[in-house]
Amino acid sequence: MIAYEWVVWLILLFPLAAFVLIGVLGRYLPEGGGHVAVGAMAGSFVLSLYVFIQVLQQGGLGGAFTPQTIEGFVWIPSLLPENSIKISLLIDNLSALMLVLVSFLCLLIFIYSLGYMHEEEGKPRYYAEVSLFATGMLGTVSADNFLQLLIFWEIMGLCSYLLIGFWDRKPEAAAAAKKAFLVTRIGDVLFLVGVLVIWNVFATLSFGEIQRKMASLYPGTLTPQLLTLIPLLLFGGAVGKSAQFPLHAWLPDAMEGPTTVSALIHAATMVKAGVYLTARAFIFLVPLSSAVEPPFTAILVIAAIGGFTTLFAATMAVVNFDIKRVLAFSTISQLAYMFLGLGAGAYIMATDVSRGEAVDSAGYSAALYHLFNHAFFKALLFLGAGSVIHAVNTNDMREMGGLSKPLPVTSKVMLFGALALAGIVPFSGFFSKGEILSVTFDAGSLNSGFYLLWALGVGTAFLTAFYTFRLWFMTFRGEYRGHQHPHESPPVMTVPLMILAGFTLVSGLLAYPMQGFGNLVFFQRPEAAFPLLGVPFQHLLLEGVSMGVAVLGLALAWAVYATKRVPAERFTASRGGAFIHRMLTKRYWIDDAYDAFGRTVVYGTARALDWFDRRVIDGIVNGVGRAGVVVATGTDRFDRQVVDGAVNAISLETVRTSLRLRQRQTGQVQSYAWVVVLGIVVVIALMFGLSFLQRWWSGLGR
Amino acid sequence: MIPLQYELLLSAMLLCIGLYGVLARRNGIIVLMSIEIILNASILNFVAFSSYSGDASGQVFALLGIAVAAAEAAVGLAVFLGIYQTHGTIELDKIRFLKW
Amino acid sequence: MTYILSLLILIPLVGAVVAWFVGTSQRLAKLIALGVSLIETTLATLLLVGFINPGWAVFFGAPTTTPPPTPGAYVPLYYMERYSGWSQFGFNYIVGVDGLSVPLIWLTTLLTTLAIVFHWDEENRPRAFFGLFLFLEMTLVGVFMSLDLLLFAVFWELVIIPMFFLIGIWGGPNRRYAALKFLIFTQTGFVIMLLSIFALYFNSAGVNAAVYGTNANTLDMTAFLHGALRHETGTLATYLTVGLQIPIFAAFLVGFLVKLPSFPFHTWLPDAHVEAPTGGSVLLAGVLLKMGGYGIFRINLGILPDATKNLWWVLAVLGTVSMVYAAFVCLAQVDLKRLIAYSSIGHMGFVLLGASSLTVIGVQGGIFQLFNHGIITAILFMLAGSVKHATGTRDIPELQGLAKVMPQFSFVLAIGFFASLGLPGLNSFWSEFMVFVGAYGSPNLGEMRRLIIIPLISIVVTAAYYVYTMQRILFGEVPEKLGHSHDLLPWERVSYVVLVALVFLVGFLPFLFLGMINTYTAGSFPWLGGL
């Protein structure tokens, strides 16, 4: 139990309050309300740490903290209270860890922003939006049910949209923002369908309830197809948010936003939400009951998309000259590692469950471990890149070079980040990446497809080291090729960088005091992701391989970009090489294809339907109207000429007759009286005559 | 008992005399008087039939007829007075309101 | 204060007359109109508060749960006034409100007030203008309150009149065409609907006898509502037969679909909106369209449940087609107001889809969508009015970079657009989500429930056209001629603040309104399936 559980609400409410405050009064606050945002975030961080420590204390290392739901109010009431949808927070090991991670990174990046955004216009907007974003991310990782997760997830999407389009005068920024929103929206719709299906199957959306009901509903209401479909739909959302193939196209363009935004949203936190969601989807992937057949197909799809995207994105990073885009592609690639790890881990765990064996959650832990590490070093790299851009006022690496002299701090911290990303021991990336790859290799013994994915992962490790150091060498080594006078950033920016650099070194080793990262994220059984110690020799060998290729990649980058002994032009000069280069620069033409699809198919459909609406439907309406007018004209003519003609004729004749009759009207009472008398006489005569006739007739008949 | 035929004959004679007055005389007041005679002829019929059939409702009708006749005479005279005041005459052949 | 309902009808009527005859100057007319509509809104708010939480009800007492004449039948939260039995042929004055009508009545009064505020600078014949607004308010409130078929029809018909004049006199250049089209469409729908009313009347004696013990034809809607309810719960054996219900259902549906409007009957809407003055558009989209949805829930589902069980697929198909079709058509629009008008058609498709699902949550979602769309579309049409006022054009290609020149406008626009595309955390998300949950969980669909993906396409396309529009309007460099566009006017700001606050409020605390809607749905339609 968490003492003072309302504290957990405050973690969310601090940044929300900052958002409201800055949104309303930002113009009147110093630094556009930046200090307010930082203060709120610091509060959130402290409280998150408090919650995290409590979780650790009660769970202990390797022990179990009972997941705790903190009830809020009802959102959608229902006559059956258990069917109501509530807002409530879930605190378990994973969410507590994520809360700390997110609030810490947000805090650092907000502080960094104070320096980076100092000269920008529209600071209130910036700080309001990032505060809202922080609320969204904190809410996402602490949500108790899928609907709440979806809501905060979408709030993040909104903030991402707004922040990518922060420089609203740049048309590229507007286009990128639109692209980001729409592409992730496709994933969100899949996620939404997933939520619909879950609700209709389980009549609840809360993680714990679902897990409890799982075994009793299978295979009746919860058919095997549905069990496969649900995690795939959720993964669809994750694909959109984490920019995996085929919905990866938005992330590189999203670099149009401020660098801090790229660091925060598009590297450290929001894109991780997809991984987090997939981790939550483990309740479907690994049902923890041998009566339920795990959805191996869904697991394989997740792993395959992860494995494919990791190499796919890494290749595109190799040719890019925009310092931020290289990092963006690298982010996609690293996220794909996490999905690969989750997939492979889920496969192993699911097999264990179906065989009734003890569950080995190494893959799960490894993926989240990588998430943890990656958040630090990628944030570091982005912020370092921001510092560089701040100094040279360009994103293009061709106009940089030799910056290690004017930017000593930045270059050193970037080196730390690069080493971590490349996976060189003892930096953090090494531990988690190696772990993921060895788990994938292990899974190969269950399904040989994982060997292929492992090979892709190893190839990526090579490419990662290569492009990372390509970036570092191009930026900090050689001669300066730009025209500015670069200078080091102010301390408000460098201090967060140094803190992060420290973490890239430490966070990997953090697993040792905890006896394995698995103790932190704790899925079902505390299987340690226990780097390098006490593991089979095979694992050491595998990690050695992954580091070996990384060193190879580093060496190649050094050869090509630092010493220029192997000029890159030699590769691009050949025909095949030129084609590959072009293909990679064009990003496999996928963006073009999407654009073309949007322009022709979607917009074409829209135009066609618009035409249909205006011409056909409205045409029919107007045609009916016009036909009505024609009919009306016809009836009008008929009315005037035939009906009215008849009427007029009758009246004319009447007038003529009456004129004649009028002469008979003397106006004298007595002449009228004569007529009356005559009439009476006639009537009497008729009566008598008729009765006489009748009598006569009956007389005849008789 | 007086035979019914006699009574009917008397009534018919009165009717004819009254009718003559209505149709032939031009003086409005005389015409009104003639109408009174016609009315009396019909009232006579009511009374006679009532007496023959032993049913009192004929007398009731007779009373009603008398009342109407009196009222009619009053109204008629009033109308002629009005006409006289506007036109200065009650000669029926000079009055042509009915001519359109 | 048991006369609150009649008072709600009477006040705007009196106000209309007073504004018309006493409002000798523009200033006086609008002050009178504002005052009257504020009184009306206050009363409606008090009514609403009683429904949100019966403990908060002041002045009027808490709503009762069972209306007096029928013991046994559970009808949710209710205020009712009835004066019946004085007519030879079954006409009664019965007004009542429940969880379905209260949100709509409140919305009507609120939007009327805001529309009057928004037109604070109206110079063209202000007396008639503001008088017509109040008159329109009276008729709309009457429609949502009437529980007698004839009364309902009378108010339904009366609504057309002020709207016709608002479009026809204060409208844009092509206003005559638009007004006429509006009139003919709605009138045709009304006439078809009237046939059903007659049909119901001539078959009502049995129902009346069973419910109220009077063997005479009646137009009393409550007799039918109770009859249907008791028939469905099994306590009343004979009710209108299915063979009779189906044609009545169909004819009512045509009337409601025209008003809603749904796919094949929708073309009057864009024209009417493009030509109507802003306040007219606000009420047209915000409240008038809701009459169709209200009718579907009150009459088609409430009175004719057996036919609904047979013909739900008509609603489902039309709803789906409306959603997808309108979303695509929006993408191709150039005129901002036309775009918003088409988006209304799409959003009303949700109502149809929700009603067709025949699940409690879907129907709730449909009703909630009526309310939410009323708020959002009011914002959007006001925005279209503001941008026209400020820049002189509504054509999307001519607008650019407004985020720099008109920051407040841009802020409201973003909120309106995001709310309209169903962003979670804003009000419309809840209703759309519930509709989808209901539609997916609909017991009718069975294996076909995977078709839910078709209406879901519209979500993506909706997002696409809104985001695309924002990209074109808000972003980019400011063209020369837009450089001096003024931002929101003070009175416009008032309207926006209220509505935007409502968007957030309902988005964060949807249970405020869902509570009464849920009570209504679960109490009135116990035969619905789903979770």
Added chain:
Amino acid sequence: MDVDWELIAFLVLGAFEVIGSILVVTNKRMVRAAFWLAMTLVTIGAIYLLFLSEFVFLIQVIVYAGAVPVLFVFGIMLTRRTIMDEAGPEGGP
């Protein structure tokens, strides 16, 4: 032979009646006509008595014989400048 006095009375009264009414419609002098009218009305009242309808007789005498001729006289008086003259355009008596 049994003399039917009723019949005789009826015949006498009928004769008076007919003659009186002929005088009414033919008389040029209107005042005289009015007096003859009064006479016929009284006579016809007597005939009612013969038919055993005394109440009708009473009313006839009161209303007709009393009031109506007076009314006529007043009418004549008001439409003629001189009461006794017959100044009709019919050309004198």
